[in-house]
Amino acid sequence: LALFELLIATRRPGKALPNKEEIVQALYPGEPFDDQRVRHTMSFLLKNIEQFLAHQVIFENGHFVQAKLAEAYRRRNLPDQFQRTLAALKKTHEGSPLRHADHYWAGYEIQLQDYLFTATTRRSTELNLQEIGDQLDLAFLALKLRQSCVALSHQAVFKTDYDFGLLKEVLDYIEKENLLELPAIGVYYHCYQALTKATETVHFQSFKKMLYLHDGAFPLAESRDLYLLAINFCIRRYNEGSAGFLAEEFELYKTALEKNILLVNGALSRFTYQNVVTLGLVLGEYDWVEDFLENYTQLLETRFRAANHSFNLARLEYFRRRFDKALDLLQRSDYEDLLLNLSAKTLLLKIYFETAEFNALDSLLDSMSNFVRRKKAIGYHRDNYLNLVRLMKKLLQTPIGDKAAREKLATEIAETKSVAEREWLLEKLEKGI
Structure with a gap:
């Protein structure tokens, strides 16, 4: 305990912890240095800390x-x-209102303890072996489906092939036994079918319907994962050319927000916040976005609130074509986050173009290029923004009446691998053809 208190008392940002000699001087003043004694004390402390951490996790699960x-x-x-x-x-x-896979596993554990007690105390009594088997089957089926959906989702992003083992037999059994009304099975069954038969929208609609109806049957973290599975499915389908899935994605976000499912420890991720605003703006839901910014900004972490609120309010004013208000919001804000800063510069670029402030736009393009080249920490975003600057300069230099030149530039924009605001560039270019 004394060693633990010493380490806590001396722990400071940027300051090294005491070495072994300093530990001996603090814990055993006047005694000679004994390396083995120090190592034994440190090992004993570590084991106790590990047991405490395990104890905390165990006692989070009351069942x-x-x-x-x-x-x-x-x-x-x-x-x-x-x-x-x-x-x-x-x-x-x-x-319990929960009916997820762990609920059935917990039921199996209860039935097993009941059986082990009864089998040794009342030998002539009918045993609950059927109940044990039923609970174990449901737990396995639900767990297998859940894991398969997670693996499928991961497989689609990282291009990895997984062996799904007994999944075919599991699906056949579920269909034969009519188990789809059970949330832990039905939700993931339809999720799996949607992921593997993406063009057959009936499966996605069944997945979404069951999710809306039974999201309360899952712990909050699992409900959040299910909504994200559905949202990511919509993103993939939209990217494949099914424009209607943009509205589906927006609906999923709205439903999850209304039920507080997307909150983690009471806070809303700034990335989710940004995604929701983007969807609302693209779909023309300007009044809804305004209400969202008013009511949900307070759920962001304190350090992200002011900058994210002002930037997204500026985006809203831009979409409403109130460029003066958008410009004022951008110029009054300080965007310390690197990517948010670049997003703000990009929005400013678009405003200058829309308002024909070409001198200001030229200056911004040069400063933006220098800014991106100086910042080595932005990774793959570097090419996105450098290509935006390069192609924007080409757009400004291409005469409006030169159809051939503008068509050539449109092809270059479309074929450039990484470029921010590709759709916007093509839209502005097309208006001049």
Whole structure:
């Protein structure tokens, strides 16, 4: 304990922790240095910290703790305490609104403890072996489907092939036994079918319908993962050319926001915030976006609120073609975040173009190019913005009446691998052809 208190007391940002000699001087003043003693003390402290961390995680799961308590009473042959604990456990389990895979696994554990107790105390009593098997089957089916959906989603992004093992037999069994009404099975079954048969929209609609109906049957983190699976599906379908999925994605975000499903520890991710605003603006839902900015900005982490609110409010004013207001918001804000700063510069670029402020635009393009070249930490975004600057300069230099030149530039924009605001550039170019 003394070593732990010493480490906590001396822990400071940028300052090294005490070395072994300093530890001995602090813990055992006047005693000679003993390396083995210090290492033993440090090892003992580490083991206790690890046990404490494990203890914290274990006790977050109330069912697990009570199930292990029941097991302990059974092993010690304390029938009254066992039955009281198991009865309370059953009541809590049956009263829970959750019906996810872990719920059925918990049911299996309860039935197993009941069986192990009954089998050793009342040999002539009918045993609950069927109930054990049923709960185990449901837990396995639900877990297998859940894991398969996660693997499929990952596979689509990272181009990795997974072996799904018994999944075909699992799907056949679920269909034969009519288990689709169970949320833990039905939601993931339709999710799997949507992911593997993307062009058959009936599966996505069934997935979405069950998700809306049963999202309360899953823990918050799992509900969030399910909504993100659905949202990512919509993004993929939209990128493949199915424009209607943009509205589907927006609807999913709105529903999840209304139910507070997208919050993590009470906070909304600034990336989710940005995505929602983008969708609303593209779909022309300007009043809704204004309400969203008013009501949800407070859910961002404090350090991100002011900059993200002013930038997205500027985007809203830009889409409403109130360029003076958008410009004022951009010029009054300080965007310390590198990518947000670049996004603000890009919006400013578009405003200068729309308002024919070409001198200001030329100056901005040069400063933006220098800014991007200086910042080595932006990774792949570097090419996006440098290509934007390069192609924007070409657009400004291409005469409006020169159809051939503008068509050539349109082809270059379309074929450039990485470029920010590609659609906007093509739109502005097309107006001059």
